[in-house]
Amino acid sequence: MKGNMNNMMKQMQKMQKKMEQAQEELQEMTFEATSGGGMVKVTASGKREITDVQVSEDVVDPDDVDMLQDLILTATNDVLQQIEDKTNDTMGQFTKGMNLPGGMF
Structure with missing residues (x-):
C-alpha cells in the first residue's frame, strides 16, 4: 500500500510540474x-x-464616439475570451476526469 502511495505522489508531483510549465507558457x-x-x-x-x-x-469620428467605444470593447472582450479559451x-x-467545479485547475 505504501508503494502505491509513493508512486501516486510522484505522479502528482510530475503533473504539478507540467501544470506550472503550461501556465508559464x-x-x-x-x-x-x-x-x-x-x-x-x-x-x-x-x-x-x-x-x-x-x-x-x-x-475616429468625433460625432460617433459611441461606435469607437463599442469597437474597442468588442475587440477587448474577444481577446480576453481567446485567453480564457486557450487557458481552459x-x-x-490536467483536470480531465477529476470532476472539479468549473474554473478550478
Whole structure:
C-alpha cells in the first residue's frame, strides 16, 4: 500500500510540474483580436494584460464616439475570451476526469 502511495505522489508531483510549465507558457503567449473589419486591434498577454490598442484613423469620428467605444470593447472582450479559451483548453488536460467545479485547475 505504501508503494502505491509513493508512486501516486510522484505522479502528482510530475503533473504539478507540467501544470506550472503550461501556465508559464500561457503567460508568455500573445493574443490579438480585431473589430470593425480590422479598424481596431487589441493585443494582450497570457497574463490577461492589455499590451496594445491600435485604432485606425478612419474609425475616429468625433460625432460617433459611441461606435469607437463599442469597437474597442468588442475587440477587448474577444481577446480576453481567446485567453480564457486557450487557458481552459491547455489546463483542462490536467483536470480531465477529476470532476472539479468549473474554473478550478
